[in-house]
Amino acid sequence: MRFCELTGGRGSCRAVWSRAFVVEKRLGGSLALPITDAPQQFGRASPAGLSNDWAWGKMATPAAIRRVCGTPRRGRFPRTSVYESLAVPTDELQQIVCCFGQPVAGNPTQYMMEKAFAKAGLDWRYLTLEVPPEALVDAVAGLKAMGFRGGNLTIPHKVAVIPLLSRLTPAAEMMQAVNCMLREGNDLVGENTDGKGFVQSLREVLDPAGKKVVLLGAGGAARAVGIETALAGAAQFTVVNRNIERGETLAKLIQEKTNVPTTFVPWQGDYAPPADTDVLINCTSIGLNDPSGRVPVDFAAVPQTCVAADVVFNPAETQFLKAAKARGCKTLDGLGMLVNQGAIAFKQWTGVEPDTTVMRDAVEEFLEA
Numbered sequence: 246m247r248f249c250e251l252t253g254g255r256g257s258c259r260a261v262w263s264r265a266f267v268v269e270k271r272l273g274g275s276l277a278l279p280i281t282d283a284p285q286q287f288g289r290a291s292p293a294g295l296s297n298d299w300a301w302g303k304m305a306t307p308a309a310i311r312r313v314c315g316t317p318r319r320g321r322f323p324r325t326s327v328y329e330s331l332a333v334p335t336d337e338l339q340q341i342v343c344c345f346g347q348p349v350a351g352n353p354t355q356y357m358m359e360k361a362f363a364k365a366g367l368d369w370r371y372l373t374l375e376v377p378p379e380a381l382v383d384a385v386a387g388l389k390a391m392g393f394r395g396g397n398l399t400i401p402h403k404v405a406v407i408p409l410l411s412r413l414t415p416a417a418e419m420m421q422a423v424n425c426m427l428r429e430g431n432d433l434v435g436e437n438t439d440g441k442g443f444v445q446s447l448r449e450v451l452d453p454a455g456k457k458v459v460l461l462g463a464g465g466a467a468r469a470v471g472i473e474t475a476l477a478g479a480a481q482f483t484v485v486n487r488n489i490e491r492g493e494t495l496a497k498l499i500q501e502k503t504n505v506p507t508t509f510v511p512w513q514g515d516y517a518p519p520a521d522t523d524v525l526i527n528c529t530s531i532g533l534n535d536p537s538g539r540v541p542v543d544f545a546a547v548p549q550t551c552v553a554a555d556v557v558f559n560p561a562e563t564q565f566l567k568a569a570k571a572r573g574c575k576t577l578d579g580l581g582m583l584v585n586q587g588a589i590a591f592k593q594w595t596g597v598e599p600d601t602t603v604m605r606d607a608v609e610e611f612l613e614a
Contacts, residue, residue, distance in 0.1 A: 341391070342594055343372040345384055345406075346399035350375075351534040351559050353611035354397060354587060360607040361591055361599040369394075369595065378405065385409045388426070389433060395426045395594050400530055403437075403465025410435040419502045420472040422465035425590045436593065439466055440473025442586030443556065447474070447524070450577055451552045454478030456523035461485050461516070461540065463495040466556050467528035471495065474524075475503035482507040485516050517546035525569070527555045532563035540565040549573040558583045561612055580608055 344354055358371040376384045381402055388396060398406050403422045407413065410423065411432035417423050423435035447453055458479045460467050463486040471482060482499055486492030489511055496509040510516070518525055525547060532538035532555070542565070547553070553569030558579035566576045584604045591599040 337368070338392070340367070340369045340595075341372065341393045342369065343374050343388065343393060343396040344399060345374055345376040345381065345396060345402055347375055347377050347401065348534070349373050349399065352399070353559065353608045354583070356611045357584070357587055357604045357607040358591065361587075361604050362595075364600045364603045365595070365597050367595055367597065376402070378402070381405055382409060385426075385433070389428075389431070394428050395433075395590075397590065398424050398426065400464070403468075407435060409433075416440070416472075420468040421498065422468040424465065424469065424586070425593070427593055436590075437469050438586040438589040438593075439556075439582070440469035440471075441589055442584070443470045443554075443582040444473045444477045445585040446577060446581030447552070447554060448477075449581065450575055451524065452478075453524065455480045457481045457483075457519070457521055458524045458526065459483045459485060459518050459522050460495075460526055460528055461512075461542070462528035463488065463491040464528065464530075467495060468498065470526060470528055470556065471499045471507075472502060474526075475499055475505040479505060479524075481505065483519070483522075484509045485512045487512045512541070515541045515543040517543040518548075518551070520546075520548055522548055522551050525551050525553045525574075527553075527557065527563075527565045530557065532557045532560070532565060534559055536560050536564070538564060542568070544568045544572045547572050547574060551575075552577060555579050556582055558608070559612055561609075580605065584608060 342358070344352065346352070352373055355371045355373045359369075362369040362371070374384070378401055385406065403424055406423050406426075407421065410426065411429075411434060413423065413435040414437070417435045417437040420437055420440065422437055422439075424439045425436040427434045427436055444453065453474050454477065456479050458471075458474055458481065460471050460482060463484055467484070467486075471484070475482065482496070482505060484492050484496040484499070484507060486495070486509070489509075492509045492511065496507045499505060500507040525542075527540050529540065531540045540563075547569065549572060551569075551574050553566060553572075553574045554577035555563050555565050556579045557563050557565075561578045561580055563578075566578060569576050584601055587604060588599050588601050591597070591604075
């Protein structure tokens with residue numbers, strides 16, 4: 246089991262603790278939070294204290310923690326990280342945001358966000374929640390009812406969530422995909438930070454202005470990346486997808502919304518990109534949590550001057566990127582996009598500028614653990 250120090254907050258115990266919490270105080274250690282691949286679970290601590298059962302999804306009360314850890318001075322628990330201390334409840338509720346998706350196991354966003362909240366001194370929590378497609382309506386209603394401040398959406402909810410929201414931002418409206426929900430009073434507003442995060446990352450290795458881009462895939466990530474890269478000045482797009490209807494729809498969307506020439510190519514066998522391709526982007530989920538996952542591309546046909554980018558962040562170096570690197574191409578992993586889009590969402594939820602170095606370090610720590 247993999248553990249990191251808990252970055253507890255100053256607020257109520259409304260937080261829902263991650264699976265596999267343990268208290269090492271009995272052994273002279275500190276309260277620890279695991280870097281776990283599992284979605285969070287809900288429960289309560291047993292009256293007898295923090296038993297082994299707690300390691301499988303229970304939530305501790307302050308009294309239970311005191312029985313194990315002792316009573317802290319001035320009502321606070323001993324410091325367990327360089328950022329924060331775990332605290333007893335106050336009159337203020339903690340602010341909660343979350344991620345809905347399926348699958349969400351292995352997603353480092355919670356760890357990244359909670360590190361950033363702690364660094365900024367914010368008493369916020371981020372929950373990773375597995376939500377199947379048939380439960381999305383109930384999940385969004387629950388988010389609103391419980392007063393969550395917002396949340397992220399990942400596969401397969403980025404398009405399906407749209408009818409459940411009060412309105413969309415101009416960017417989300419343009420690409421018809423949402424990866425971020427923002428609370429405005431009793432309304433939930435759909436935003437998309439994926440594309441902006443990707444373009445920020447791409448500009449570190451290549452200015453997309455005037456470039457010819459190939460998009461592999463036609464889902465929510467491809468919509469966001471395509472639209473924002475087009476708005477950043479890309480000259481031409483090719484959309485490659487197995488599902489012809491979805492691929493043609495995305496090609497039409499990019500061209501109509503941005504006036505950038507876009508064509509669709511059915512994905513059959515190993516795709517061979519045009520010789521003048523400047524940027525080749527894997528926007529599929531192939532390779533996510535699967536180091537052996539292979540994107541069907543004929544890399545012998547990929548120009549060596551091309552930048553190969555992958556939106557997949559776990560593992561950081563996918564088979565797609567390894568093959569591109571072996572071909573001699575510059576590569577761009579999905580970590581930059583993950584951190585950048587997360588930083589944008591963080592600022593929109595909290596109004597505070599996050600420390601992106603802390604966020605990047607947290608993601609790398611999670612993936613290396």
